[in-house]
Amino acid sequence: MNDEKIKSICILGGGTAGWMTAAGLAKKLESLNIEISLVESEQIGTVGVGEATLPHIRYFNKTLGLDEAEFMKATNATIKLGIEFCNWGKLGDRYIHPFGDFGAPIKDVDFYHYWIKLNQQGLAKRLSDYSYPIVAAENGKCRHPSENIHEIESTFGYAYQFDAGLYAKYLRAYAEKKGVHRQEGKVKDVAMQPETGFITTLTLDDDSTIEADLYIDCSGFRGVLIEQSLKTGFDDWSQWLPCNRAIAIPCESAGRIDPYTRATALTAGWQWRIPLQHRTGNGHVYWNEHISDDEALSQLLSNLDGKPLADPNQLYFTTGKRKKLWNKNVVCIGLSGGFLEPLESTSIYLIQEGITALLELFPDKACRPSDQNEYNRRMDLQFDRIRDFLLLHYVATQRDDSPMWQYFSQMTLPDSLTEKINAWTERGLIQRYEHGAFLPPSWVAVMAGQNLIPRGFDPRVNALSDQELNSQTSAIADAIEKAVSQTTDHMDFLKLIGAAI
Numbered sequence: 337m338n339d340e341k342i343k344s345i346c347i348l349g350g351g352t353a354g355w356m357t358a359a360g361l362a363k364k365l366e367s368l369n370i371e372i373s374l375v376e377s378e379q380i381g382t383v384g385v386g387e388a389t390l391p392h393i394r395y396f397n398k399t400l401g402l403d404e405a406e407f408m409k410a411t412n413a414t415i416k417l418g419i420e421f422c423n424w425g426k427l428g429d430r431y432i433h434p435f436g437d438f439g440a441p442i443k444d445v446d447f448y449h450y451w452i453k454l455n456q457q458g459l460a461k462r463l464s465d466y467s468y469p470i471v472a473a474e475n476g477k478c479r480h481p482s483e484n485i486h487e488i489e490s491t492f493g494y495a496y497q498f499d500a501g502l503y504a505k506y507l508r509a510y511a512e513k514k515g516v517h518r519q520e521g522k523v524k525d526v527a528m529q530p531e532t533g534f535i536t537t538l539t540l541d542d543d544s545t546i547e548a549d550l551y552i553d554c555s556g557f558r559g560v561l562i563e564q565s566l567k568t569g570f571d572d573w574s575q576w577l578p579c580n581r582a583i584a585i586p587c588e589s590a591g592r593i594d595p596y597t598r599a600t601a602l603t604a605g606w607q608w609r610i611p612l613q614h615r616t617g618n619g620h621v622y623w624n625e626h627i628s629d630d631e632a633l634s635q636l637l638s639n640l641d642g643k644p645l646a647d648p649n650q651l652y653f654t655t656g657k658r659k660k661l662w663n664k665n666v667v668c669i670g671l672s673g674g675f676l677e678p679l680e681s682t683s684i685y686l687i688q689e690g691i692t693a694l695l696e697l698f699p700d701k702a703c704r705p706s707d708q709n710e711y712n713r714r715m716d717l718q719f720d721r722i723r724d725f726l727l728l729h730y731v732a733t734q735r736d737d738s739p740m741w742q743y744f745s746q747m748t749l750p751d752s753l754t755e756k757i758n759a760w761t762e763r764g765l766i767q768r769y770e771h772g773a774f775l776p777p778s779w780v781a782v783m784a785g786q787n788l789i790p791r792g793f794d795p796r797v798n799a800l801s802d803q804e805l806n807s808q809t810s811a812i813a814d815a816i817e818k819a820v821s822q823t824t825d826h827m828d829f830l831k832l833i834g835a836a837i
């Protein structure tokens with residue numbers, strides 16, 4: 337029976353996905369005596385972008401036992417309280433999608449329902465004024481969340497903005513210390529068992545070979561094992577998320593280092609701005625049918641904070657996902673599994689989810705179809721939900737000022753998204769998932785932020801008199817204003833916790 341146990345794992349690829357996987361498996365499988373190797377090719381290199389994350393990364397780092405300040409220094413990280421979206425609902429609009437709640441429930445009803453009623457009466461402040469992380473972000477402040485659930489400062493989470501290349505380097509040191517063996521080389525040949533189609537051996541360009549029981553394909557867009565060898569197939573989602581190119585360029589920082597990422601909608605795509613401690617990351621994600629590469633670069637360069645610090649990095653992609661993220665004895669994690677554009681910083685999150693699901697369903701050598709199916713079901717749900725959430729940004733809009741925006745205004749949406757939008761607009765209902773990247777406050781933030789305001793609200797709101805409604809909601813906004821006035825400036829906070837470089 338013991339012969340059936342996995343004794344060796346080979347990870348192909350040393351980008352963020354490869355080294356996160358190596359670190360996660362080395363830590364969690366420590367007691368099983370499994371040999372873990374990682375092959376990467378310096379000649380091929382990594383994708384070299386990826387700077388904004390979701391709060392879930394803190395749990396990944398915690399599982400590894402990383403020291404927050406040391407990790408932040410090593411990756412030039414800043415705090416991210418959310419994403420500011422400019423020009424998405426209408427030209428000139430702006431709102432922040434925060435990592436946290438709006439207000440706090442009153443009599444077990446989510447706060448935003450009270451806001452909808454107050455808004456209908458013309459008495460509400462901006463929904464943002466009832467969110468601690470938004471007001472803190474707007475004022476350039478941050479702190480760790482309070483552990484006292486009665487305090488308004490407990491109503492948020494946070495993520496990081498960091499150099500993903502440095503993160504991979506940091507995790508490489510961690511994984512190698514835990515016994516992961518790194519091998520430099522380019523895979524030139526892949527051998528498979530004829531009866532099962534399982535991968536048996538990788539041959540590198542120096543003719544050395546690697547054999548393993550389980551392969552993790554972290555080879556980026558190439559999908560060397562999952563696609564080039566196993567021909568798994570790809571679900572192309574370009575009809576929903578048609579942006580297919582990006583240009584990235586870092587620049588000098590100027591002024592305040594914001595504890596949030598910015599995504600500004602343009603005519604044929606959108607631009608990101610991610611402030612790190614030592615520079616600002618920028619990029620333009622666009623749809624090449626409606627803008628040339630030269631024009632996209634010139635739009636990007638005209639919107640930088642300071643002097644460019646490198647040559648532009650041009651990237652090509654197709655949005656979508658692999659038909660099976662686990663096929664035979666290959667699990668693909670990272671860009672080899674699929675890519676949804678980086679509007680909500682979800683790629684590193686999906687890497688983390690892939691690692692977690694693999695550990696929970698860790699197989700023996702047989703890699704049974706039932707294990708594969710369950711893994712693929714879980715990951716498909718993650719991808720589907722994120723696709724809908726990203727698409728929401730493009731369709732909950734009043735913009736029709738360019739061919740790209742006109743395309744979205746005429747689009748037939750996936751049924752799952754239509755249902756979500758209808759449930760919201762009718763009476764402020766957010767369909768809940770058992771888990772996933774985006775909880776109800778995220779959907780509220782984007783829909784309300786892009787001027788999609790429900791006609792109705794939870795009837796239990798009417799249990800409060802108008803006077804109680806006013807005083808209780810005002811008390812929350814006042815508490816937030818007071819709490820933020822006592823919160824530390826972002827960079828002072830980084831110094832305070834020993835995370836400043």
Ligand code: FAD
Binds near residue numbers: 349377385554684
């Ligand atoms: P890669 O970085 O491409 O690494 C692939 C590895 O495989 C490399 O080590 C390469 O050498 C190796 N390899 C490939 N072929 C072979 C071979 N034949 N032999 C040996 N080795 C091989 N994510 C976020 O979470 N937040 C963001 O803000 C964000 N922004 C992004 C913006 C853009 C425009 C793009 C395209 C992506 C962005 N991402 C973001 C995604 C993020 O960059 C990736 O998810 C992450 O870096 C993981 O990439 P990877 O490790 O899968 O692939």
